[in-house]
Amino acid sequence: MHDFAWVTSPDLVPTVRKFRHTEMEANERPDRHHPLREVTVILLTQPQHDNMIDRYFDATFKALRYYGEWYGEYPYDAITVVDPAMRSASGGMEYPTLFTGGTNRYSPKEASSPEGVTVHECGHQWWYGLIGNNEFEEAWLDEGFNTYSTDRVMKTGWGPFKASRYFFGGSGGGAYVGIPYVFDEIDQSSLGPGNGELRRYGKNDVMVRSGWEYYQTYGLNSYTKPALSLVTLERYLGEEMMYRVMRTYHHRYRFKHPTTEDFIRTVNEVSGKNMSWLFANTWFSSELFDYSIDRINNRRIPTPTGIFSSNGKESEPAPATKTYECEVVVKREGEVTAPVDILVVFKDGSLRREGWDGQYRWKKFTYYTDSPVSYAIVDPYMKLAMDINYNNNSKAVREPGYRSLAARKYASKWMFWVQNYLEFAAF
Ligand SMILES: [Zn+2]
Structure with missing residues (x-):
């Protein structure tokens, strides 16, 4: 009533x-x-x-x-x-x-x-209204697509800061604070508490499952996880291609009743890539993404002044002409595999970009340089918007007086929560 x-x-x-x-x-x-x-x-x-x-x-x-x-x-x-x-x-x-x-x-x-709720509810005119998916058996096709779309409208219409407020408690740019180079270009507003929710409840259920069959994860699997997977898909395909995929899907199925398989088929067809691996690992799985930088080691190579063997006879000098042997170990902590980028930054400011298929549990990169590694980041462009822990994605070599990246990250998040609290306490 x-x-x-x-x-x-x-x-x-x-x-x-x-x-x-x-x-x-x-x-x-x-x-x-x-x-x-x-x-x-x-x-x-x-x-x-x-x-x-x-x-x-x-x-x-x-x-x-x-x-x-x-x-x-x-x-x-x-x-x-x-x-x-x-x-x-x-x-x-x-x-x-x-x-x-x-x-x-x-x-x-x-x-x-009222902007967030207005944009979201208006978005349902497209997602469930014009695209008539089954809201009980495939709730992500309206709520998930609409959550992803809401975030895009919020970012386009008001900028990332307000968009992050829509996902209350979003990281608001905090995840990689302190690392200067690449992050200005990254829009992190879609990332936030969703990743924490995934970490806590993600393993309870496979997403592709009827709404009434979830254990504690209706919200996660209908809204957050599909939205984060679409952000991930967008970052693998690029924004322009993602736009074409979504537009084609919408035009093709407007006033019709598409299913999950119809969407995946459209993605693969329009992009010309087989992205089924991503859906198999996200929508049809309860496993999680988590990549980390496990270790950085800078070893000073002994000066090659000639090495003496145990019997006192002089041998050849060591071949090394560089000052450091540096090792960076990247680990796959989660069960889901995906190709990832790695950015290694040296103390002199030089960069190395690496790629890894992410299949085995870890990979070691070794460099012989005159400048030691300063820090390393796995997935620096945050393509894997579904990574359940961004705090282990970067590691820096401690120097005297250096405040750890993790501490700065937490400090920045804390400020964000304080601001949010003050704002919402007013309600
Ligand atoms: Zn909704």
Whole structure:
């Protein structure tokens, strides 16, 4: 009964605005040259949320725009957004051409409410509405795809920081803090508590399983794990190819009822690569990814001034002309195998990039150099968004006065949690 309380509430305040996709916006996409259809957006808000009206519209317009540009336009003339009453237990729900949001009068503009829930529920118009998957037997095909898509809209529309708030407690750029070179280019907002959830409960169930058959993992296997697997897929295929895959899948199955196999077939066909290994290791498995840098060892090679054998006769000088023999050992801690990149950074700033098929349990890289290894990172571009522990992905050689990378990482995460706590305590 309480579900209908908001419908009959005499207090709901209607505001109507038009979503219009401009020529200019349409032309920002290389493959789309005519604007999306105009949509009448009917927003019904609680009177005490009148200060959130613009934010609701902003979020709905961005959702209509980006989902429309990426997956194909919203095909109806109107959409209704309902801001539910507090404690009505009716927020954050999707229906065809209507969805409910949810917010708080005091939500600061940096917080992701009402934006996150608005973008997510609006996204369901595409994922379950236009693509009619079986929500009971293959829940990841709507919730997982929609969670992945929500994150993309949040990042595109507001930037990674706010997106990380959508995944409450996301690492927010903390995972590799302190390592200067490569990480500015990496968007880490999708990573966060999902990895911890995977670590704790990931082995309970295989993802491809009916929703009612999970043990404690409905949320993990319907939302988090499929979303993180799609991020992983995107990083292996590249953003442009991923976009083509998703768009093709959406166009091909719009108003139809695709299955998991239909998606995998589309991925392999559009990308021209056989990515079935990734799905076998993620969607059809309960095993986990975890790669680590296990050891760095810099050994000073003895100066080759001539070596004397035990009988006192002088032998040939050692052939080494370099100062150091450096070893970096990379380990596969998890059961899932994947090809990984390794970045080795030397004290003089020089870099070595390595690749490893990740099949055996460990691999050692040896270098003869004049500058010792300063630090090493496995999977530096975080392609494996599903790695259950990023803290062991890097290791640095300690020097006097050096604060360990792990300590800095934790410090940065701690600050992030403090900020989140302060922000959400306001609710
Ligand atoms: Zn959802």
